[in-house]
Structures are given as structure tokens and as C-alpha cells.
Amino acid sequence: MSDFCDPWHKHAEKGATVPDAARFACAYELFISFEWFDEVAFFRRTETADELWTGSGGCSAHRSRKHPAPYTDVSQRATLTGIGCAYAVPPRGEEAAACLGLVARLFRARVGFYWPERFIAGGIVEKAAYQRVVRDLKRELERSEREARARETEIIRTAQELGLHPRPSGTGPDSWYANCPGKNHPLYITATAESFGCGWCKRKGGVEDLRTFVEERAKEGQR
Numbered sequence: 001m002s003d004f005c006d007p008w009h010k011h012a013e014k015g016a017t018v019p020d021a022a023r024f025a026c027a028y029e030l031f032i033s034f035e036w037f038d039e040v041a042f043f044r045r046t047e048t049a050d051e052l053w054t055g056s057g058g059c060s061a062h063r064s065r066k067h068p069a070p071y072t073d074v075s076q077r078a079t080l081t082g083i084g085c086a087y088a089v090p091p092r093g094e095e096a097a098a099c100l101g102l103v104a105r106l107f108r109a110r111v112g113f114y115w116p117e118r119f120i121a122g123g124i125v126e127k128a129a130y131q132r133v134v135r136d137l138k139r140e141l142e143r144s145e146r147e148a149r150a151r152e153t154e155i156i157r158t159a160q161e162l163g164l165h166p167r168p169s170g171t172g173p174d175s176w177y178a179n180c181p182g183k184n185h186p187l188y189i190t191a192t193a194e195s196f197g198c199g200w201c202k203r204k205g206g207v208e209d210l211r212t213f214v215e216e217r218a219k220e221g222q223r
């Protein structure tokens with residue numbers, strides 16, 4: 001069986017529920033652009049797969065000063081939204097370690113968009129293990145950020161000059177984000193390839209294409 005990877009729940013069924021046999025892994029806050037959301041993770045081991053499921057508890061109860069939901073309670077599962085299986089991989093090793101590995105993989109896959117912050121409650125994954133995963137990921141990102149800054153290329157300088165605020169994504173020494181002109185989403189830059197791409201706008205190209213793209217957006221903005 002090859003790995004099933006769906007960190008964004010693109011393949012999740014609408015209104016999916018957490019499988020009964022899935023056990024509570026942990027709950028934590030995710031920082032997404034400028035707000036915090038509660039997320040709850042579950043782990044299920046079947047004969048053929050280790051699965052990580054997640055669901056959203058909505059806006060952070062803690063930060064909005066509501067009574068925090070007892071995510072450890074099975075009855076709370078029904079209140080979660082956006083439930084889906086993020087990973088299904090061949091079962092391997094001890095369950096707690098396998099579960100933690102999938103949680104780490106999920107956090108890494110969503111770097112640049114979702115960042116795990118305050119730990120809410122632990123089940124299979126305890127607070128110390130969660131904090132270790134987040135700390136290691138942060139260190140790794142800082143390292144690749146330093147590497148990326150050490151080798152800025154022309155397209156990075158161009159993005160800077162065009163006011164797109166390029167910043168290393170932290171996912172690789174070559175990988176940057178910048179603001180997509182006039183939009184609220186990032187575009188991606190591969191520094192050494194001198195190329196950019198935006199999946200939302202279906203645009204990609206090199207240094208000159210980036211200049212043209214920004215000019216076009218500026219004209220659209222004036223209309």
C-alpha cells in the first residue's frame with residue numbers, strides 16, 4: 001500500500017465523521033493567517049493502515065474566552081467540522097510513535113499556512129512530545145531560512161523591489177514565498193531556478209514575467 005496523503009482534506013467526504021475506532025491523539029491551536037483555530041487529531045490502527053484524522057473545533061475557545069471544549073471527551077467528536085483523514089500509511093512500530101510521526105508530518109506539510117501553537121489536551125500524544133515536534137520543526141525551518149537568505153537570487157531581489165515582501169518558506173534552501181500582487185495569498189518562488197508560480201492565479205514564469213504580472217495587476221487595480 002502506498003501512503004495516502006491529504007493534509008488539506010481535499011479528498012475528504014463532506015460531513016465525514018471520526019471513525020469510532022479512532023483514538024484521541026491530541027488537541028492544539030493552529031495559527032492560520034491572523035486567527036487561531038482549535039484542531040483535534042485522532043489515530044486509528046487497522047490491519048492494513050495507520051491513519052491520522054483531524055477535525056476543526058472552530059475559532060480558538062481559549063482566545064475568544066469561551067469555555068474550552070473538552071476535546072478528550074468522545075461526545076465532543078460530533079461538534080467537530082471539516083473532518084478528514086490526513087494520512088493513511090502502512091502500520092509500523094509502536095502506536096504512540098507512529099501517531100506522533102504522522103502528527104509531525106502533518107505539521108510539516110502545512111508550514112507557511114498553518115502553524116501549531118498552544119497545546120490544548122493530550123491523549124496518545126502528550127504535551128512534551130508535541131512540544132518537541134514543534135520545536136524541532138521550528139529549528140529546521142530556521143536553518144533552511146538562514147540558508148535561503150545566504151543565497152538570494154535576482155528574482156528574490158526583484159520581488160523585493162516590486163514590494164512583494166519575499167520571505168524564505170523554511171521548507172528548503174531554495175524555496176520562498178512572496179505576496180501575490182493585489183491578492184491575499186502567497187506565490188512561490190524557487191530562487192535558483194529564478195522562477196515563480198501562483199496556483200490560485202495560474203501564473204508562472206521568470207523575472208520578467210513577474211514584472212509583467214505586477215504591472216498587469218496594478219493596471220487592473222486602477223480600473
Ligand SMILES: [Zn+2]
Pocket residue numbers: 180181183185186187198199200201202
Ligand atoms: Zn495569485
